[in-house]
Amino acid sequence: MAATARGEREMMERASKKLSETKDPLERLRLQCLSRGAKGIKGLARMFRIIDDDANHKIDFSEFKKGIHDYGIVMEINEVKSLFQSFDQDGNQIIDFDEFLRCLRPPMSQARKNIIMQAFSKLDKTHDGIITIEDLKGVYNVKKHPKYLNGEYTEDQCLQLFLDSFDSDNKDGQVTKEEFQNYYSGVSASIDSDAYFDLMMRSAWKL
Numbered sequence: 001m002a003a004t005a006r007g008e009r010e011m012m013e014r015a016s017k018k019l020s021e022t023k024d025p026l027e028r029l030r031l032q033c034l035s036r037g038a039k040g041i042k043g044l045a046r047m048f049r050i051i052d053d054d055a056n057h058k059i060d061f062s063e064f065k066k067g068i069h070d071y072g073i074v075m076e077i078n079e080v081k082s083l084f085q086s087f088d089q090d091g092n093q094i095i096d097f098d099e100f101l102r103c104l105r106p107p108m109s110q111a112r113k114n115i116i117m118q119a120f121s122k123l124d125k126t127h128d129g130i131i132t133i134e135d136l137k138g139v140y141n142v143k144k145h146p147k148y149l150n151g152e153y154t155e156d157q158c159l160q161l162f163l164d165s166f167d168s169d170n171k172d173g174q175v176t177k178e179e180f181q182n183y184y185s186g187v188s189a190s191i192d193s194d195a196y197f198d199l200m201m202r203s204a205w206k207l
Helices: 002-019 025-034 040-051 061-070 077-087 097-104 110-123 155-164 177-188 194-205
Strands: 058-060 094-096
Touching (some): 002 177, 025 097, 058 061, 061 077, 110 177, 110 194
């Protein structure tokens, strides 16, 4: 897991550095999310879900602007307007934020998707498409985890903490393929080289 944490730190540093070099509003928003870590985009999604009172996954400009602001994203109002308008294709002043978030997550090459699924398959010992604590036992070693070493956490608690880093907001103790992919789509976003991404994943998961 140390390699994964190291990769995330590098991603955050790269995103922060790139932020000063780009003018594109979507890329600036993406980089500000990624500078918060692999779950930065997920955090913005959570903010939009809170704003979406009727749960129809549609938001107007005032809600969009509030979500950006409340999440602490620094953007000029003209950037926010430009971003909203680029997704408001029919000009009805409403956008589908699921589609927006899909665009915010940059596309990954098939090579990256494949290595992510290799890691998922290694963790998913039961091959049921879901990673649980039972799957992790014998695959992910917690013996060097600081909270395990000082006796604060049991093995199961450490494993649960590990699952929570990938899990969605409901923290149900299970990680689906989609949640695992979404996490690594965030990590992937600021790694330019497929070869480096592949190396990072193989190092992190001993593939």
